[in-house]
Structures are given as structure tokens and as C-alpha cells.
Amino acid sequence: MEIILAGNAGYCFGVKRAVEIAGKVLKEHRRERIYSLGDIIHNPQVVKRLKNKGLKVVTDVDRIEPGSVVIVSAHGRSEEDIRKLEAKRCFVVNATCPYVKFPQNVIKKLSRENYFIILFGDKNHPEVIGLVSYSANSNIAVVDKSVKDFGFIKSSKVGILAQTTQSKEDFVDIVRRLVAGFRETRVFNTICDATKIRQDEAIKIAKEVDIMVVIGGKNSANTKRLYEISKEYCDKVIHIETEKELDRRSFAGVKKVGVTAGASTPDDIIRSVMETLKSL
Amino acid sequence: MEIILAGNAGYCFGVKRAVEIAGKVLKEHRRERIYSLGDIIHNPQVVKRLKNKGLKVVTDVDRIEPGSVVIVSAHGRSEEDIRKLEAKRCFVVNATCPYVKFPQNVIKKLSRENYFIILFGDKNHPEVIGLVSYSANSNIAVVDKSVKDFGFIKSSKVGILAQTTQSKEDFVDIVRRLVAGFRETRVFNTICDATKIRQDEAIKIAKEVDIMVVIGGKNSANTKRLYEISKEYCDKVIHIETEKELDRRSFAGVKKVGVTAGASTPDDIIRSVMETLKSL
Numbered sequence: 001m002e003i004i005l006a007g008n009a010g011y012c013f014g015v016k017r018a019v020e021i022a023g024k025v026l027k028e029h030r031r032e033r034i035y036s037l038g039d040i041i042h043n044p045q046v047v048k049r050l051k052n053k054g055l056k057v058v059t060d061v062d063r064i065e066p067g068s069v070v071i072v073s074a075h076g077r078s079e080e081d082i083r084k085l086e087a088k089r090c091f092v093v094n095a096t097c098p099y100v101k102f103p104q105n106v107i108k109k110l111s112r113e114n115y116f117i118i119l120f121g122d123k124n125h126p127e128v129i130g131l132v133s134y135s136a137n138s139n140i141a142v143v144d145k146s147v148k149d150f151g152f153i154k155s156s157k158v159g160i161l162a163q164t165t166q167s168k169e170d171f172v173d174i175v176r177r178l179v180a181g182f183r184e185t186r187v188f189n190t191i192c193d194a195t196k197i198r199q200d201e202a203i204k205i206a207k208e209v210d211i212m213v214v215i216g217g218k219n220s221a222n223t224k225r226l227y228e229i230s231k232e233y234c235d236k237v238i239h240i241e242t243e244k245e246l247d248r249r250s251f252a253g254v255k256k257v258g259v260t261a262g263a264s265t266p267d268d269i270i271r272s273v274m275e276t277l278k279s280l
Numbered sequence: 281m282e283i284i285l286a287g288n289a290g291y292c293f294g295v296k297r298a299v300e301i302a303g304k305v306l307k308e309h310r311r312e313r314i315y316s317l318g319d320i321i322h323n324p325q326v327v328k329r330l331k332n333k334g335l336k337v338v339t340d341v342d343r344i345e346p347g348s349v350v351i352v353s354a355h356g357r358s359e360e361d362i363r364k365l366e367a368k369r370c371f372v373v374n375a376t377c378p379y380v381k382f383p384q385n386v387i388k389k390l391s392r393e394n395y396f397i398i399l400f401g402d403k404n405h406p407e408v409i410g411l412v413s414y415s416a417n418s419n420i421a422v423v424d425k426s427v428k429d430f431g432f433i434k435s436s437k438v439g440i441l442a443q444t445t446q447s448k449e450d451f452v453d454i455v456r457r458l459v460a461g462f463r464e465t466r467v468f469n470t471i472c473d474a475t476k477i478r479q480d481e482a483i484k485i486a487k488e489v490d491i492m493v494v495i496g497g498k499n500s501a502n503t504k505r506l507y508e509i510s511k512e513y514c515d516k517v518i519h520i521e522t523e524k525e526l527d528r529r530s531f532a533g534v535k536k537v538g539v540t541a542g543a544s545t546p547d548d549i550i551r552s553v554m555e556t557l558k559s560l
Contacts, residue, residue, distance in 0.1 A: 168460055176456040179467050180448055187465040 001251065003277050004209060005259045006201045010270050012194040012263035014097025015041045018074035019266075021095040026053045029069045029091075037061060037081060038073040038126050040095060041264040042220035045242060061085060069093065075126040076100045078133030099164050100127055103190040107134040110159035115186060118143055118150075118178065120171055121163030125221055128163050145170040148177075156183040164192040165222045165263075167199070194263065195222055202226050202260045206233035209258035211250065214239045215273055216262025223262030234258070242269055243276040251280050281531065283557050284489060285539045286481045290550050292474040292543035294377025295321045298354035299546075301375040306333045309349045309371075317341060317361060318353040318406050320375060321544040322500035325522060341365060349373065355406040356380045358413030379444050380407055383470040387414040390439035395466060398423055398430075398458065400451055401443030405501055408443050425450040428457075436463040444472040445502045445543075447479070474543065475502055482506050482540045486513035489538035491530065494519045495553055496542025503542030514538070522549055523556040531560050 011019070022040050035056045039047050047057060055071075061081045064070060066088040076096040085092050096104075103119075110117050117140040121128040132140055139155070145167075150158075160178060162171045168191050179185045206212045212230040216223030218241060227239040238250060251257070257277060261270050291299070302320050315336045319327050327337060335351075341361045344350060346368040356376040365372050376384075383399075390397050397420040401408040412420055419435070425447075430438075440458060442451045448471050459465045486492045492510040496503030498521060507519040518530060531537070537557060541550050 172456055172460050175459050176452055179455050179469060180452050183469055185467040185469070187459050187467060189459060189463055189465070 001254055001257060001277075001280065003257045003259060003274065004205050005270070005274060006198070006205055006261070008194070008198045008201050009215070009259065009261035010263075010265050010267055012192070012198075014074050014099055014192075015264045018095035018097065019046060021093060022050055022055065022071055025069060025071055025093050026050065026055060030054065033065060033068040034071070035064050035068050036071040036073060037064070037077055037085075038075065039219070040071060040073045042223075043217040043241075043262075043264040043266065044219070045269060046264070046266055064088065064090060066090065071095050073126065074100070076104060076130035077126075078130050080133055097164070099190075099192045100130070103131055103161050103164065103188065104134045106159070106161050106188045106190065107131055107140070108136075110186065111135040111139070114155075115139070115157045115159035116153045116155040117141070118158060118160040118174075119163070120144070120160065120166055120174055122221060125163060127165075131163070143174065145174065147174060150178055150181055153182070157186075158182045158184070159186040159188070161188040161190045164190055165195045165225070166191055167225075168196050198222075198260070198263065199226065199229050202230050203233055205258035205260065206230040206237070209234060209256040210254045211236040211238070212258040212260070213246075213273065213277070214260055214262070215241070215270060216265040217241060220262045220264050223265070226260055226262060230258075230260070240273070243272040246273065246276050246280075248280055281534055281557075281560065282536045283539060283554065284485050284536065285550070285554060286478070286485055286541070288474070288478045288481050289495070289539065289541035290543075290545050290547055292472070294354050294379055294472075295544045298375035298377065299326060301373060302330055302335065302351055305349060305351055305373050306330065306335060310334065313345060313348040314351070315344050315348050316351040316353060317344070317357055317365075318355065319499070320351060320353045322503075323497040323521075323542075323544040323546065324499070325549060326544070326546055344368065344370065346370065351375050353406065354380070356384060356410035357406075358410050360413055377444070379470075379472045380410070383411055383441050383444065383468070384414045386439070386441050386468045386470060387411055387420070388416075390466065391415040391419070394435075395419070395437045395439035396433045396435040397421070398433075398438060398440040398454075399443070400424070400440065400446055400454055402501060405443060407445075411443070423454065425454065427454060430458055430461055433462070437466075438462045438464070439466040439468070441468040441470045444470055445475045445505070446471055447505075448476050478502075478540065478543070479506065479509050482510050483513055485538035485540065486510040486517070489514060489536040490534045491516040491518070492538040492540070493526075493553065493557070494540055494542070495521070495550055496545040497521060500542045500544050503545070506540055506542060510538075510540070520553070523552040526553065526556050526560075528560055
């Protein structure tokens with residue numbers, strides 16, 4: 001059985017950075033209470049390891065005790081939460097991905113300059129929830145690729161940007177439909193190239209294998225998208241978090257296996273999956 | 281023979297305004313030397329009438345005598361030319377269409393804020409020549425719809441706008457190809473709706489007639505485009521400046537005639553064409 005592993009599987013820049021920051025904080029502040037506001041990255045195995053080292057994960061800022069050390073997750077957080085932590089005299093370590101900080105600053109700027117803001121993304125994703133908070137006024141709408149009509153916008157100046165992990169093709173398609181209707185459209189391409197590169201590689205591999213294995217958190221949006229994209233090009237695709245979910249029966253008669261992993265999947269899990277696959 | 285005249289044939293807002301300004305200036309300053317810098321509008325018959333009333337048309341600002349009255353044409357002119365006229369103590373009457381002043385101001389602003397500027401238009405058209413001059417630096421490129429590659433742009437910030445009379449579909453298509461490659465793309469929709477409305481109406485009429493008559497200056501870009509667009513939907517299309525060019529033989533066996541006219545075609549010429557057509 002031939003196994004093809006994607007060259008770009010696993011940790012992206014922002015995830016690697018956030019995990020390293022968390023490791024450093026857990027070491028340096030080991031005598032203090034250390035919280036993370038939301039899962040630092042969307043991988044349950046990595047989060048569990050960090051919890052074993054003493055990290056407390058909470059989603060609600062009000063549950064954090066004053067004076068604690070608090071790590072802000074890679075997806076970023078609302079300005080209000082950061083202000084609350086500062087008011088509680090917490091020591092805030094911001095592990096927000098720099099590629100997420102860019103759209104945060106874009107929204108602040110567009111909001112200050114009175115643009116109506118269109119944010120292309122998933123309104124329930126922590127990154128998007130954080131981003132929306134950087135708009136001081138209510139002139140922001142989160143849209144997905146099904147958006148058809150922009151008649152609800154009562155401004156002639158529109159700014160548009162995207163959640164970092166969205167599809168560039170879908171973003172460009174929304175921009176195309178938007179520009180004809182407004183005097184000024186300010187487009188910020190905030191999509192992280194790592195996502196695009198990973199997705200393109202997954203498509204390439206999915207086309208030539210019998211089964212595609214996508215490794216990553218079941219709560220990871222970019223991993224779920226890798227699964228969906230692979231599905232379009234390969235009949236058999238499985239989404240697993242660890243090698244324990246591999247079932248020998250899925251590989252009966254299989255000649256070629258493709259493997260890719262989401263941006264929050266650690267190298268050692270990818271290695272374990274590879275070894276288990278080789279042993280089948 | 282049934283004749284369908286487009287509801288939006290003839291003078292647009294900017295042309296009407298420029299011709300009225302010229303008439304007023306020729307009356308109020310009749311004892312002075314009155315120049316126009318370029319054809320006030322692109323219609324030879326109208327320009328001839330204005331010349332008969334004393335207007336001198338020159339293309340080169342250096343040929344204008346100091347202290348003259350000078351009308352700037354509807355298409356606008358370069359900042360340098362305006363400065364030269366002021367240095368010559370000329371009395372400058374600016375008949376630039378307000379819809380052309382908007383892109384002039386956009387280019388000034390983008391240039392000041394260090395954007396690389398893409399201007400979608402015909403580089404030989406007076407409006408475009410004027411517009412380019414509002415970019416203080418050399419960071420501007422005039423492109424047509426055949427543009428494929430933007431690799432020549434060495435900036436992450438791009439501003440794009442269009443000559444007022446270009447096609448909105450083509451503009452949107454260029455924007456679509458542009459946005460994926462740059463961090464920020466600032467799109468100004470500077471296309472005048474009058475052009476689009478006129479073109480859409482021409483298409484609608486061209487589809488249902490045996491012959492289409494397009495009236496307007498042979499030097500008028502928007503008239504030429506009306507001709508080309510009509511050609512796509514009707515086998516027989518003729519472009520005339522006046523009723524004198526109508527040939528009875530073209531209308532043999534014709535049941536339905538469509539008539540439209542460019543933005544610089546005066547009402548009386550349209551009326552004369554209509555009367556001649558009715559008499560055929």
C-alpha cells in the first residue's frame with residue numbers, strides 16, 4: 001500500500017507560535033494560576049496535554065480569578081474581554097495569530113473611517129466573534145458564500161475582508177458581486193495563504209488515491225474543510241483525530257492512501273498515524 | 281416601417297452641462313478671445329456651431345494667448361494644463377463633467393496615500409489622459425480589458441478605477457482577477473450609470489429590430505461602443521452623424537428600425553434623423 005503524505009500537513013505558523021507561547025508560559029509561571037481563554041488551538045489532544053501541565057481552559061472571561069496569567073488563544077478574542085482581563089489585573093499573554101491581528105486592525109480602521117464592513121466567515125467561529133468586536137459601531141455584517149443581495153447596506157463606502165481560513169475563490173466571488181453596487185469598495189485580502197496551499201495540495205492528492213485520511217480536531221474548521229474538499233475529489237475520505245480511529249477494514253483492497261492534516265494537528269500525531277498506516 | 285427610438289438617446293448630464301456652459305460663455309464674453317481646450321464634446325456638428333459663434337478650438341495649451349477666456353472640455357484636462365492657463369492669466373471656465381471630476385479626485389487621493397493605481401480605460405482618450413495627470417507620481421497604469429497579469433505591480437496596496445464610460449461588466453471582471461493578488465485593493469466605481477443604461481437599452485432594441493441606426497460623432501467613443509454593442513445583437517447596424525448619411529437602399533424590406541444616439545448627440549440631430557426615417 002503506497003502512502004502519500006501532504007508536504008503541508010500539520011501546524012501552520014500561527015498554531016506553532018501559540019503552542020510554543022503556551023509551553024513557555026506554563027514553564028515560566030508554573031507557580032501561578034494559568035488560564036487560556038478558549039482552546040488555544042482547535043486540537044483536543046494538544047489541549048489535553050496543556051491541561052495536564054496545569055492549564056485551565058475557560059470560555060467565559062468572568063470565570064477567571066483576578067491576578068491570573070491568561071493566554072489569549074490563536075483565534076484572538078474580543079477587545080472587551082482583553083479590557084476585562086486588564087481590569088482584573090491579569091497578566092495577559094496574547095497568542096493571537098499575527099494573520100488574525102491584521103484583520104482585527106483592518107476592522108478597527110474601517111470602523112473609524114465609517115465604512116460599512118462585510119466580514120466573510122462563520123459567525124460562530126471564535127476568530128469571527130473576536131473580529132466583530134473590533135468594530136466600534138454596529139456597521140458590520142458577517143456573511144457566508146450564500147449571500148446574494150447587498151441591498152441592506154445603506155452606505156456608499158463598503159469595506160470587505162475575510163476570516164483568515166476561508167476560501168479565496170469564494171471571497172473573490174463575493175467581491176465580484178459587491179463592487180458594482182457601491183461607489184467605493186475597499187477589499188482586504190486577509191485570507192492566510194497557508195490554508196489555500198494546504199487545500200490545493202489536498203485536492204491534488206485526493207485525485208490520485210483510493211482513500212484519503214484527514215487528521216485533526218473534530219472541532220477544527222480548517223480540518224473539516226479539508227475533509228469536505230477531499231470528498232469532492234475522492235470517493236472515500238475519513239476524518240480522524242488520532243491513529244486509534246483507524247480501522248483496518250477501511251483499507252481492504254486499497255492501493256494508494258493520501259494523508260493530510262489540519263493546521264492544528266501536531267507532528268507526533270501525524271507520525272503515529274503514518275506508522276499505523278504502514279503496519280496495516 | 282416601425283421606428284423605435286431609445287428613451288435614453290442623446291445628451292447625458294455632463295454633455296448637456298458643458299454645451300450650456302459654452303453657450304453662456306460665448307454670450308457673456310463675446311468681446312473677448314474664447315478658446316476651448318479640446319473639443320468641448322465629441323460631436324463635430326455641435327463643435328462647428330460653437331465655432332460659428334466665435335469659439336476657437338485648440339488642443340495645445342501653448343497656442344492659447346495670455347489673458348484669453350478658456351473653456352475646459354467635458355472630458356477634463358490635465359492639472360498641468362490648468363496651471364499653465366492660470367500662469368497665462370487666462371479666465372478658465374471648467375466644463376469638466378462632475379462624473380469625471382470624481383475619478384480625478386480619487387486619483388489624487390490614492391496617489392497621496394501611496395497606492396499603485398490601475399485605471400481601466402482607453403489610454404488615448406482625453407478623459408484618461410487628463411486623469412493620469414492627477415497622479416503626482418509614476419505609480420499608475422492604464423489597462424484595457426485584455427489585461428491578464430498584474431505581476432508588474434510592486435506594491436501590496438492597489439487602487440482601481442475606470443474611465444466613466446467603460447463597461448461595468450468588464451470593470452468587475454478586472455477587479456475579480458486583481459483582488460486575490462494584493463493585500464488591499466481599493467475599488468472606486470467611477471463608471472457613469474448613464475452609459476450603462478444607454479447600452480442596455482440599445483441591446484434591448486437591437487434584439488428586436490431589422491436595422492439599428494446609431495447617431496453620433498465618428499470621434500465619440502461612447503457612440504462607437506453603442507455601434508459595436510448593437511452589432512452583437514442585430515445583423516445590420518449603421519453609424520451616422522446626421523440624417524444626410526441615411527441611404528434609402530439600406531431600408532429596403534425593413535419592417536422595424538431601432539434608433540439610439542451617443543451621449544454627445546444633440547436632440548435636433550436625433551429629430552432630423554427621425555423625420556427622414558419616417559419619410560422613407
